[in-house]
Amino acid sequence: xxxxxxLVFGTRPEAIKMAPLVKEFQKHPKEFQTIVxxxxxxxxxxxxxxxxxxxxxxxxxxIMKQGQDLYDVTARVLTGIRDVLKExxxxxxxxHGDTTxxxxxxxxxxxxxxxxxxxxxxxxxxxxxxxxPEEMNRQITGRIATHHFAPTALSRQNxxxxxxxxxxxxxxxxxxxxxxxxxxxxxxxxxxxNISLSEELQRAGYxxxxxxxxxxxLVLITGHRRENFGQGFVHMCLAIKTLAEKYTDVxxxxxxxxxxxxxxxxxxxxxxxxxxNMFFIEPLEYLSFVYLMEKSTIVLTDSGGIQEEAPxxxxxxxxxxxxxxxxxxxxxGTVKLVGTDFERxxxxxxxxxxxxxYYEKMSKAVNPYGDGKACEEIVVFLDKRLGMxxxxxxxxxxxxxxxxxxRFLC
Numbered sequence: 582x583x584x585x586x587x588l589v590f591g592t593r594p595e596a597i598k599m600a601p602l603v604k605e606f607q608k609h610p611k612e613f614q615t616i617v618x619x620x621x622x623x624x625x626x627x628x629x630x631x632x633x634x635x636x637x638x639x640x641x642x643x644i645m646k647q648g649q650d651l652y653d654v655t656a657r658v659l660t661g662i663r664d665v666l667k668e669x670x671x672x673x674x675x676x677h678g679d680t681t682x683x684x685x686x687x688x689x690x691x692x693x694x695x696x697x698x699x700x701x702x703x704x705x706x707x708x709x710x711x712x713x714p715e716e717m718n719r720q721i722t723g724r725i726a727t728h729h730f731a732p733t734a735l736s737r738q739n740x741x742x743x744x745x746x747x748x749x750x751x752x753x754x755x756x757x758x759x760x761x762x763x764x765x766x767x768x769x770x771x772x773x774x775n776i777s778l779s780e781e782l783q784r785a786g787y788x789x790x791x792x793x794x795x796x797x798x799l800v801l802i803t804g805h806r807r808e809n810f811g812q813g814f815v816h817m818c819l820a821i822k823t824l825a826e827k828y829t830d831v832x833x834x835x836x837x838x839x840x841x842x843x844x845x846x847x848x849x850x851x852x853x854x855x856x857x858n859m860f861f862i863e864p865l866e867y868l869s870f871v872y873l874m875e876k877s878t879i880v881l882t883d884s885g886g887i888q889e890e891a892p893x894x895x896x897x898x899x900x901x902x903x904x905x906x907x908x909x910x911x912x913x914g915t916v917k918l919v920g921t922d923f924e925r926x927x928x929x930x931x932x933x934x935x936x937x938x939y940y941e942k943m944s945k946a947v948n949p950y951g952d953g954k955a956c957e958e959i960v961v962f963l964d965k966r967l968g969m970x971x972x973x974x975x976x977x978x979x980x981x982x983x984x985x986x987x988r989f990l991c
Contacts, residue, residue, distance in 0.1 A: 583613065584612070584613055584614070584967050585613075585669060585670070585672050586606055586613050586614070586671065586672065586673055586675060586963070587616040587618060587665075587673070587675070588602065588603055588606075588616070588617050588618070588676075589618045589619075589620070589662065589675070589676050589682065589683070589686040590619060590627075590677055590680075590682060590683075591619055591620030591621055591622030591623065591627065591644070591658070591681075591682035592622045592626075592627065592682060593626035593627055593629070593630055593867070594886050595677045595683070596619075596623075596631060597630055597757060597760050597867055598677055598678065598755070598886065599675070599756070600630060600631075600633075600634035600760055601756055601760045601763055602675070602759075602956045602960075603615060603634070603636055604636075605956035605957060609960070612964070616639045616669055617637075617638045617639050618640040618641075618665050618686075619631070620642045620644050620658050620661065620662075620682045621641060621642060621643040621645050622654060622680065622681065622682045623645075624643070624645050625839075629866040633764075633866065633867055634760075634763075640665050640669075642658065642661035644657040644658055644661060651681060654681045654682075655684070655685050658681065658682050658685035658686060658689075659688060659689050662685065662686050662689035662690075663689050663692070663693075666689060666695060670695075671695060672695075672696070673695070673696050673698050673728070673963065673967075674687070674690040674696070674697050675697075675698040676697060676698070676699060677699075677701055678700070678715075678885075679712075679715035679722070679906075680715070681718060683722050684718040684722050687699070687725040687726065688725060690725070696727035696728065697722075697726045697727055697728070698727065698728035698730065698963065699722050699723060699726035700730045700756060700959065701730065701732055701755060701756070702726065702730055702731050702740060702750070703723065703733075703736030703737060703739045703740040703750070704719060704736055704739070705719070705720070705736075705739045706905065706906045708904055710808070711808055711902070711903060711904045712806055712885070712904070712906070713808050715885075719906070723740065723743070726749075727749060728749055728966065729749055729751070730751060730753050730958075730962070731750055731751065731752050732752070732753060732754055732755035732889075732951065733752065733949055733950065734752055735909050751958065751959075751962045753951070753955040753959055753962075754950060754951020754952060754953075754954060754958065755889050755950040755955055756955045757890055757950070758889065758893055758948070758950055758952065758955065759953045759954070759956050760867075761890050761893050761894075761953070764867065764868055765871065765875070765894075767868070768871070775872075778868065779872075781866075781869050782862075782865070782869055782873060785836070785863045785869070786860055786862030786863060787832075787834050787860045787873075791832060792832070792876060796830065797830060797831065798830070798831045798878040799832045799833075799876060800824070800831060800832070800834070800878060800930065800934075801834055801873060801874055801877040801879070801880045802836075802880075802881045802882065803836065803838075803880075803881075803882045803887060804817055804835075804838070804882065805838040805840060805843055805883065806883040806884075806902065808902070809883055810842040810843075813901075813921035814843065814921070815849070815850060816921045816923050817883075817901055817921050817926065818846050818849075819850055819923055820923045820927050821835070821881070822851060823923075823927055824926075824927055824930050824931070825858055826856055827931070828931075828934060829857075830858075831858060831878075831934060832858050833858060833860065834860045834862060834873065835847075835859075835861050836862050836863065836864050836865045836870065837861055837863065839864060847861060874887075874890070874894060874896065875894050875896075878933075878934070879896065879898075879899065879934070880896050880897070880898045880899070881899045881901065881926070881930065882899070882900060882901065883901040885907065888905065888910050888915075888916050889910070889950040891915075892916070892946065892948040892950070893950070895944045895945065896944065897915070897916075897917075897940065897943035898910070898915060898917070899929050899930065899933075900916055900918050900919065901921055901926065902918060902920065902921075903918065903921075904918075909949040909950070910949060910950075912949070913946050913947060913948070913949045914942065915943060915946045915947075915948055917929060917943070
């Protein structure tokens with residue numbers, strides 16, 4: 582009997598990580614009815630990802646209003662999902678990670694006694710205020726979920742320590758690697774797309790021609806975490822300004838988040854006189870961001886997902902946070918924490934730019950977040966749980982036949 586699988590997401594990072602899972606379920610229309618519900622928690626950036634992966638939502642709550650806070654977002658998702666669930670009556674609701682959308686959708690499903698599957702389950706910092714509110718969102722969702730899709734063995738262990746039945750947990754790798762490889766394949770196979778992406782970046786504010794001589798290098802920067810708002814962002818900006826002035830043969834490119842709490846300290850620190858190798862550009866669509874990330878030398882970020890993606894392209898990642906829910910990356914050596922400390926940011930970037938051995942140790946470390954087959958693993962697990970044994974055997978054969986992937990564009 583066909584099962585109804587409803588996937589709920591609302592932010593750009595969620596959309597990127599859930600898109601390949603939507604596509605995987607859609608490959609099997611006889612076994613699964615795939616329903617997509619988006620909340621619009623990140624409106625414009627969400628729509629970009631939907632367009633890239635050619636996903637048309639069945640339901641769009643479009644919750645965002647000017648000046649909303651976490652109370653408003655939670656309430657609007659909770660009540661919006663209520664009516665969708667009553668209409669669809671899915672067999673399983675899949676949510677992702679640590680967003681307000683995920684937690685509110687999981688709670689709404691719980692209220693109607695609909696099983697929840699938690700994609701990217703089990704990440705922990707064990708500090709409920711860092712990252713905030715994401716750490717508590719993830720823990721709450723984990724308590725509600727029936728099925729837990731842990732990206733790593735450590736994530737699985739975190740869940741078991743909290744009393745989660747190990748039979749409900751499967752280690753899948755992270756779906757962001759599936760998405761990354763889908764996009765890399767798209768870029769690799771289309772020369773005209775490369776030209777188009779280069780032109781798009783130029784319109785956003787950065788000319789890729791600057792890197793053509795093979796001498797100049799690029800440091801890619803992102804920053805948007807709530808816990809860094811205020812003095813944390815000021816310190817980050819001061820460090821970036823110092824680095825740009827110190828390394829005039831390196832380009833520093835910062836696609837700025839739309840949040841005024843991000844843009845204000847940038848204006849205050851840099852003012853009108855910005856170094857000629859410092860580029861503050863407009864937010865990028867995911868395709869363009871992956872293209873730029875692949876061309877970069879170092880990634881300096883406070884993002885969660887980038888800690889998984891960039892190592893998949895062989896890029897060292899310096900994380901401007903005091904904690905990370907991805908300690909596997911720290912252990913593997915693909916990621917280092919630098920916090921918002923001026924000296925640590927300047928020191929670590931300088932080491933990576935100046936010390937070739939130090940750089941290669943990070944860039945060649947093995948990414949602990951999987952091989953791009955996470956979505957297939959999730960479908961296999963749910964298939965087994967929902968009792969469709971014949972399909973399970975068929976899909977497992979497909980997984981076994983194709984288990985390798987090239988990670989570099991060039």
